[in-house]
Structure formats: C-alpha cells, structure tokens
Amino acid sequence: MDVGLVRTIEAFILPPGGLLVLAVLGLLAWRTRIGRLATILAVLGLYLLSTPRVATLLMQPLQSEAVKTPDEVRAAGAQAVVVALAGRIRPAWEFGAAETLSPLSMQRLRYGAWLARRTGLPIAVTGGALGDEATPLAVLASQVLENELGLKPLVAEAASDTTWENGWFTARLLEPHGVRRVALVTHAFHLERARHSFEAAGLAVVGAPTGFYGDDTDNGQSPIGDWLPSGTALAMSTIALHELTGNLWYRLRPQVAPAAGGA
Numbered sequence: 261m262d263v264g265l266v267r268t269i270e271a272f273i274l275p276p277g278g279l280l281v282l283a284v285l286g287l288l289a290w291r292t293r294i295g296r297l298a299t300i301l302a303v304l305g306l307y308l309l310s311t312p313r314v315a316t317l318l319m320q321p322l323q324s325e326a327v328k329t330p331d332e333v334r335a336a337g338a339q340a341v342v343v344a345l346a347g348r349i350r351p352a353w354e355f356g357a358a359e360t361l362s363p364l365s366m367q368r369l370r371y372g373a374w375l376a377r378r379t380g381l382p383i384a385v386t387g388g389a390l391g392d393e394a395t396p397l398a399v400l401a402s403q404v405l406e407n408e409l410g411l412k413p414l415v416a417e418a419a420s421d422t423t424w425e426n427g428w429f430t431a432r433l434l435e436p437h438g439v440r441r442v443a444l445v446t447h448a449f450h451l452e453r454a455r456h457s458f459e460a461a462g463l464a465v466v467g468a469p470t471g472f473y474g475d476d477t478d479n480g481q482s483p484i485g486d487w488l489p490s491g492t493a494l495a496m497s498t499i500a501l502h503e504l505t506g507n508l509w510y511r512l513r514p515q516v517a518p519a520a521g522g523a
Contacts (some may be wrong), residue, residue, distance in 0.1 A: 274505075275498050279306045309497040310489035316474035318500035322507075323448040323474075325467040330378035336466040338381060338443040340414055340434065343372035344426050344454050345387030345397040346447070361400050364447065364471070369401050371470040372445040373409045381443065382414035384434065386426045389418070414439075423450070424510065425518050427457030440464060447471040449499060453506050460515050473499075 271277045283302035289295025308314045328336075347362035361369065369385070376383040383405065387397025396418035405411045415433040420426045434442070441464040446454045448469035455465045473496055 270502065274501055275309050275494065276306060279309075306494075307489055310491070310494040311487050312474075312490065312493045313486040315493040315496035315500065318497055318504070319449060319474040322450075322452065322500060322503050323469070323472055325448060325451050325469045328443070328466065328468050330375060333375060333381075333443045333466055333468060334379050336443075337441050337464075338379070338466045339439045340382045340384055340437075340442050341372050341376045341379065341468070342384045342386060342430060342434075342442045342444050342458075343368050343401065344423065344444065344446040344450070345369070345385060345401055346450075347390070348394065348397060348400065350394070359395055359400065361397065361404060365397060365401065366404075367471050368445050368447065369404060370409075371468070373405065373411055375443060375445065375468060376411060379443070382437075383411055384415045384417070384430065384439075384442075385413050386417035386420060386430045388420045388425070390421055419520070423453050423506070424457045424460075424513075426454065427459075427461040427463070428518050431458065431461035431463050434463070441466065443468045445470060447473075449473060449503050453503060453510055456507070456510050461517070 272281055279302045282298050282305075286295045286298030286300075286302060290299065333341075345361065346364035346368060348359050348365070349362050350359040352358065352360035365387070372383055372385075375381075385398045385401040385405070387401065389396045398413075398416040398418040402413050402416045405413055414437060415430070417426070417430045417433050420429045434440075440462075442458065443466045444451070444454055444458055445468045448471060451467050451469045455467060458465050
C-alpha cells in the first residue's frame with residue numbers, strides 16, 4: 261500500500277483526527293441518542309489522551325527493553341550498530357540546507373554514534389526519502405556522521421519507506437559484510453516493531469533503546485498535574501497508539517520480503 265495513503269488513513273483514525281471525526285459525526289446526529297453519546301465520547305477521549313497519566317500508561321508497555329551498556333552490547337555479540345531513522349525537518353536554512361534530520365532522528369543517531377565509539381563497532385544507518393524530491397534520511401545521517409561526528413557508516417540503506425523495509429533492506433546490505441547480529445538503536449517505544457522487522461529479515465537483534473518517554477520519577481509536580489491536559493501528552497498518546505496498532509499489524513501481516521532494496 262502507498263505510504264502516503266497509509267499516512268492519510270492514520271490521520272483520520274489516530275488522535276486527534278479520529279476523535280474529531282467522531283465528534284463531527286456526533287454533532288451531525290445530535291438529535292439522536294447515539295449522536296450525543298458519540299460527541300461526549302469524543303470530547304472525553306480527547307481529554308483523557310491529553311493527560312500525562314493516560315499518555316504514560318499507554319507508553320509503559322512499549323518501553324519494556326532495558327538500557328544497554330556498551331559492555332553489554334559487546335557481550336551480546338553485536339557486530340554492528342544499526343540506527344533506524346525517524347524523519348526530517350524542512351527547510352533547515354540555519355544549516356545552509358534545504359533539510360536536515362528531525363529531533364527524533366538526531367536523538368537516535370547521537371546515541372548510535374556514542375555506542376559505536378564505545379564498543380568499537382561499525383555503524384550503519386537506515387531510512388529512505390519518505391516523499392518526493394526529498395533526500396533519503398540515510399544520506400542526511402551519513403552527512404552528519406562524517407561532517408559532525410567523525411564517523412563513516414558501514415552501510416547507508418536509503419531505499420526504505422517503512423520499518424518493515426528498514427529491516428529487510430538493511431539485512432541485504434549487511435550480508436556481504438558478514439554482519440548477522442546487530443545492536444538496533446531506535447526509540448524505546450519503537451523497538452518492538454523494529455526488532456520484529458529486523459528479525460524477520462534474518463538478523464539477530466540486540467535491543468539498544470533510547471529516548472524513553474513518560475518517566476514516573478518525582479519531579480515536584482502535584483498529583484493534579486497528571487490530569488491536566490497538554491499538547492505534549494496528546495502527542496505521546498498518539499505515538500503510543502500508533503505503535504500499539506503497528507505492532508499488531510506487523511504480527512498479523514504476511515511475513516514477506518519487500519520486492520527490492522537500495523544500494
């Protein structure tokens with residue numbers, strides 16, 4: 261299925277789009293009991309998903325993988341560090357460029373570089389263009405690695421549009437280098453889906469999560485703050501629901517290799 265079509269469908273299913281659609285349908289049918297109920301549920305759902313408490317509860321099951329030390333990564337037998345990238349910023353005139361990596365991608369890349377330096381392992385990056393007339397994420401990441409972090413990637417997989425393709429196309433590029441076990445760097449909430457994709461492609465995965473969300477440690481905030489709505493909490497809930505849905509789909513989908521990969 262076309263990636264753009266999938267993103268459009270997601271926008272009308274996941275919050276806030278799905279809840280807004282439900283609210284509009286409810287208002288159109290306001291004279292009926294079902295219409296009023298739909299509107300109330302939409303408003304209530306939008307509120308709950310906008311609270312830090314609910315967002316944290318949704319994130320917790322996605323972040324079960326523990327942080328790995330460089331020693332643990334080496335002991336697990338990883339042969340390379342692979343960074344799964346996550347988006348871009350356009351434009352990026354402050355860098356004198358039309359685009360650069362998004363904060364999510366940079367967070368993953370920075371940790372991947374840190375881990376590669378401390379383990380002595382080569383680093384690989386994976387991520388395609390994700391749109392017309394765009395530079396593949398792997399190319400942008402390679403530029404950051406070489407120009408800013410002093411590392412040259414072993415491979416830069418630049419053809420993938422999805423996490424599923426990340427795994428398969430990267431495995432094909434790593435095979436000539438004899439790499440079969442990788443330390444997979446991605447956000448903690450994304451690791452389960454990424455691991456499934458890379459393992460389906462035949463790679464053994466050592467999880468190396470970064471960017472944990474919803475820390476429950478005491479930050480001096482009163483308990484009522486957990487129930488005050490915020491845009492940050494709504495974004496976290498949306499990410500969590502996206503991953504929970506994606507994990508289910510990846511488990512149910514046919515385990516078929518994509519047709520082609522990049523060089």
